[in-house]
Amino acid sequence: MKYTFFCFFFFSISSFVLGQDLPPKPDNNTDPFNQQQQDSTIQKKGGRTFDPEALARNKQVKPTIDLYKVISHNRDTTFIDTTLTIQKEYKYNYLRKDNFELLRFSNVGQTYNSLGYSFKRSSIYPEYGLKAKHFAYKELNDIYYYQVPTPVTDILFKTTMEQGQLLETMITLNPSPNFNISLAYKGLRSLGKYQHILTSNGNFAITSNYNTTNKRYHARWHIAAQDITNQENGGVEDLEGQFTSGEDEFKDRSLIGVLYQDAENRLDGKRYFLDHDFSIFKKNDSLRRYNLKLGHVFNYETKSYRFEKTAADTFFGTTLASGSIDDRSKLRAMNNQLYLSYDSKLTGELKFTSSYYNYNYIHGSTFINEDETVIPNNIKGSTIGIGGSWQHKIGQFDIGANLQTIITGDLSGNSLNANAGYQFSDDLSLSASIQSASTAPDFNLIMYQSDYTKYNWLNNFDNVKTQTGQFNFKSKKWFDINVSYSIIDNYAYFGKEILPVESTEVAQAQPFQFTGTINYLKAKLQHEIRVGKFALHNTVQYQNITQDQQVINVPEIVTRNTLYYSGFLFKKAMYFQSGFTLKYFTEYNADEYSPLIGEFYTQNQTKIGNFPVLDFFFNAKVRQTRIYLKAEHFNSSFTGYNFLSAPNYPYRDFIVRFGVVWNFFT
Numbered sequence: 001m002k003y004t005f006f007c008f009f010f011f012s013i014s015s016f017v018l019g020q021d022l023p024p025k026p027d028n029n030t031d032p033f034n035q036q037q038q039d040s041t042i043q044k045k046g047g048r049t050f051d052p053e054a055l056a057r058n059k060q061v062k063p064t065i066d067l068y069k070v071i072s073h074n075r076d077t078t079f080i081d082t083t084l085t086i087q088k089e090y091k092y093n094y095l096r097k098d099n100f101e102l103l104r105f106s107n108v109g110q111t112y113n114s115l116g117y118s119f120k121r122s123s124i125y126p127e128y129g130l131k132a133k134h135f136a137y138k139e140l141n142d143i144y145y146y147q148v149p150t151p152v153t154d155i156l157f158k159t160t161m162e163q164g165q166l167l168e169t170m171i172t173l174n175p176s177p178n179f180n181i182s183l184a185y186k187g188l189r190s191l192g193k194y195q196h197i198l199t200s201n202g203n204f205a206i207t208s209n210y211n212t213t214n215k216r217y218h219a220r221w222h223i224a225a226q227d228i229t230n231q232e233n234g235g236v237e238d239l240e241g242q243f244t245s246g247e248d249e250f251k252d253r254s255l256i257g258v259l260y261q262d263a264e265n266r267l268d269g270k271r272y273f274l275d276h277d278f279s280i281f282k283k284n285d286s287l288r289r290y291n292l293k294l295g296h297v298f299n300y301e302t303k304s305y306r307f308e309k310t311a312a313d314t315f316f317g318t319t320l321a322s323g324s325i326d327d328r329s330k331l332r333a334m335n336n337q338l339y340l341s342y343d344s345k346l347t348g349e350l351k352f353t354s355s356y357y358n359y360n361y362i363h364g365s366t367f368i369n370e371d372e373t374v375i376p377n378n379i380k381g382s383t384i385g386i387g388g389s390w391q392h393k394i395g396q397f398d399i400g401a402n403l404q405t406i407i408t409g410d411l412s413g414n415s416l417n418a419n420a421g422y423q424f425s426d427d428l429s430l431s432a433s434i435q436s437a438s439t440a441p442d443f444n445l446i447m448y449q450s451d452y453t454k455y456n457w458l459n460n461f462d463n464v465k466t467q468t469g470q471f472n473f474k475s476k477k478w479f480d481i482n483v484s485y486s487i488i489d490n491y492a493y494f495g496k497e498i499l500p501v502e503s504t505e506v507a508q509a510q511p512f513q514f515t516g517t518i519n520y521l522k523a524k525l526q527h528e529i530r531v532g533k534f535a536l537h538n539t540v541q542y543q544n545i546t547q548d549q550q551v552i553n554v555p556e557i558v559t560r561n562t563l564y565y566s567g568f569l570f571k572k573a574m575y576f577q578s579g580f581t582l583k584y585f586t587e588y589n590a591d592e593y594s595p596l597i598g599e600f601y602t603q604n605q606t607k608i609g610n611f612p613v614l615d616f617f618f619n620a621k622v623r624q625t626r627i628y629l630k631a632e633h634f635n636s637s638f639t640g641y642n643f644l645s646a647p648n649y650p651y652r653d654f655i656v657r658f659g660v661v662w663n664f665f666t
Contacts (some may be wrong), residue, residue: 003145041663063149068665071145072211080152082663084575084621086528086537086562092628092659094166094618095136096156096189098541102135103590103617105645106253106652107192108160109199110230111135113590113600113646115558116522116543119486121437124385124404124413125357128303128331129444130598133267136228138203140273140299143222145209146172146182150666156661158628160190161652164199166659181208193253193653196261202226219276227265232595234259234315235648243650248640253653262310263325265595271301277341290344297337304330307450307596316596317508319455327450327596330362331443339422348392352441357409358382367456375458379447381410382444396423398431412463413439431472438463441492444597445511454508455498455596460514465489479527488518493551494601496592509594509601512551517544537562550604555585569620576620583613606647611649612639624663631656 061212068080090098094108101116111132122141146152151173158166166186172182186203209220236243237257242250250256277295284291306574309325321323337355360380366376405414414437421431440446441461449456470484484527497510524541541558566581587609591600614635620627636654638644643651 002592005506021173023517032350046255051435060663067149067151070146071147072143073143080148080154080663082324082624082626084565084577084619084626086535086577088626089562089577089581089617089619089628092661094157096168100541103585103645106161106194106650107197107199108166108190109136109188109201109228110192110197111600112592113593115555115585116541117520117552117554118467118484119488119520120435120470121415121466123440124406124415124437125333125335125359125411126440126446127442128305128361129442130267130303130305131442132593132600133228133265133305133598134202135467136201137226137267137269138205138224142272143205143207143224143273144182145207145220145222146180146534147209148172148174148180151664152666153662153664155662155664156659159657160188160408161193161655162191164191166190178213179208182206193252194233194236194256194650195258196231196263198231200229216279216282217276221274221276222271223273224269224271226269227266229264230275230595232263232265233261234595235593235646236650239648244641253650254520259315259648260309260311260313263308263595265305265307265598267303267305267598269301269303271299273300274298275279277339278563290342292342293340295339295341295375297335297339300332300333302332303337304328305598307598312451315506316452316590317505318452320451320453325451327439327452327455328364329444329449332360332362334358339514343598348390351389353385353387353389353404355385355387356382357385357411361443361447363447365449367449369456370453372508373458375447375449377449379443383411384469385409398422408663411440413437427477430474433470435466435468437467440464441513444599445492445494446594448511450596452596456511457511459511459513461492461511463489464492479525481523482523483523484521486518486522488520490515491518491551494594495551496601496603496605509592509597509599514547514549514551516548518552520552521545533567534563534565538563550589551602553589553591553602553604555588555609559583564617574622575621576618578618579616581615581617583615584611590644590646593649600646603647607641608644611643611651613643624662626666628659629656629660630658 038134048247065082066079068076070080085099090100093099101114103115104110104111104112112135114417135443151171154170156166156168160166168184170182170184171277172180174180184205188199188201190199192198203224203225203226205222207220207222209218211218226406235258237259244255269577275295275297277293279291279293281292283289305328307325307327312319312322312325335355335357337353339351339353341349342349343349359382362378364377366377369375374382383406384405385404387400387402389400391400398419400419402417403415406412416436417433419431419433421429423429440463446461447458466486466488468484468486470482475479492511492513494509495512496507499505499507521544524539526539528535528537539560543554543556545552545554547619560581562579562581564577566575566577568575588606589604589606590608592603593600612635613633616634618629632655634654644650
């Protein structure tokens with residue numbers, strides 16, 4: 001793999017790390033049994049700073065774990081978390097995120113179908129598209145920065161599906177109190193149980209942040225390089241005869257026939273990001289606090305996509321050439337932003353921005369369609385935008401707003417956000433937000449070129465308009481509830497073309513724009529019941545969509561319920577959690593997957609769902625090492641073979657997987 005060298009480099013570095021004891025925790029009054037309470041490191045913004053000179057004078061004093069800071073793209077600060085909780089169980093997967101709303105395919109590193117959506121936008125610019133290829137792609141918000149008193153290494157290992165493994169490793173250190181650097185690499189290779197679904201993915205990132213001693217100048221930057229490669233087989237050729245029938249002959253999944261065995265798609269990306277600012281006037285004491293600063297953000301990213309197929313068969317329709325298929329596209333995007341911000345106790349933080357955005361979406365050559373439509377080889381342009389934001393905290397009350405708009409250029413778009421929240425106590429909080437946005441559809445919905453005749457188009461779609469309201473109630477004692485309501489106009493999407501009844505062609509994925517209005521309600525409830533050392537953690541989601549045509553399909557109910565036991569073994573040397581998880585969703589018309597364009601598309605002929613997925617897990621923690629053992633979908637052989645991730649694509653069979661997460665502290 002392209003960056004395999006870095007894996008071995010990180011392992012070499014970690015072998016020289018001296019200390020393996022978890023840093024002592026800050027003084028608190030905690031229940032000695034409550035492991036989550038003992039080790040919990042998640043904090044709000046702020047926190048203590050470390051004094052390296054004091055540590056040097058007294059080497060017996062180890063820094064507490066709350067000094068090992070993790071800083072997000074939005075500058076929210078948490079601490080390195082070495083706990084073992086049920087939330088860690090949910091996040092111990094390839095994405096390292098809770099995948100409650102995602103439906104996995106059979107092999108690790110393949111795409112995910114969606115059981116729910118969020119229509120809140122973080123940008124007013126169109127995206128590349130290829131959404132099915134972006135689940136494992138690290139965007140800006142997936143990159144973290146660090147501030148640590150001593151070097152730290154984080155290693156994740158997990159077994160995969162035949163002939164491969166998942167390895168993710170990160171090392172970060174502060175050469176000086178004002179400067180931090182981190183290196184991270186995630187590598188995956190998995191052959192899979194079915195024919196021709198090998199995955200081979202890599203994500204590399206280097207990050208750094210720096211501030212001057214007087215705190216007047218701050219800078220952070222990162223470089224990310226990623227490749228996501230998948231062999232594609234189009235799904236099972238005879239689903240009823242070889243899969244759902246449960247025939248013993250085909251329980252060896254490598255014997256099941258697939259639609260083709262000569263296709264591969266690949267997404268590559270490189271990003272260069274810099275965010276720095278200088279405080280013109282600054283004061284921070286017990287009487288006054290204000291900070292006027294001038295900042296600059298630079299982001300340049302290139303993404304490229306390639307679909308290759310050895311034989312030009314008719315599965316995707318007629319072709320322009322009789323040889324092999326080689327479809328390629330690329331997007332180059334640069335965003336330069338200047339901002340001026342003023343922060344004080346009285347006003348909160350006021351921020352004014354101006355930005356220049358340049359883009360170039362490229363295909364191979366100019367193409368003339370059968371109807372004499374000329375499809376250019378690229379779409380390029382630039383825009384100038386302005387914006388402003390305000391964020392203020394008054395006691396326990398948070399309030400904020402953000403406005404962005406394009407004032408001139410080749411695109412149009414705007415976004416207005418407002419949020420408010422109140423912290424009643426450490427246990428109870430309320431928050432609400434609204435967003436109104438208008439953005440251009442993804443580039444691959446506007447223009448596409450392919451060696452397949454039907455996959456060449458040039459559209460003049462209107463901006464997609466969304467209004468979203470969201471309400472959150474959080475309480476450890478009672479429950480967490482999240483309710484969102486979205487209104488969507490001019491929704492642009494991929495759907496299945498409608499063919500005449502007498503046609504023998506295979507219906508293909510095509511771009512559409514729905515001119516009506518879609519109303520989407522989503523409500524999610526989370527609650528945990530504890531009785532002694534036993535706990536039942538429940539997550540239930542309800543969804544309802546009102547639309548004149550079936551363009552967005554989701555299951556009405558999605559539920560996940562985990563019954564588990566927590567305790568200690570070996571004279572309290574090992575803390576463990578063990579139990580069962582049930583996941584279930586009601587039947588619905590799941591989106592179909594197109595490997596050719598790297599997208600899911602709406603279909604209304606085939607329903608999936610209404611099958612239970614039962615997992616057994618045993619997770620343990622010894623010092624700062626977490627050990628994970630799971631029997632995934634152990635009920636697959638006795639509850640029926642109707643489990644699918646998408647039409648023609650089976651879900652995973654029963655498999656036992658093992659892994660560890662290991663932190664080293666010097």
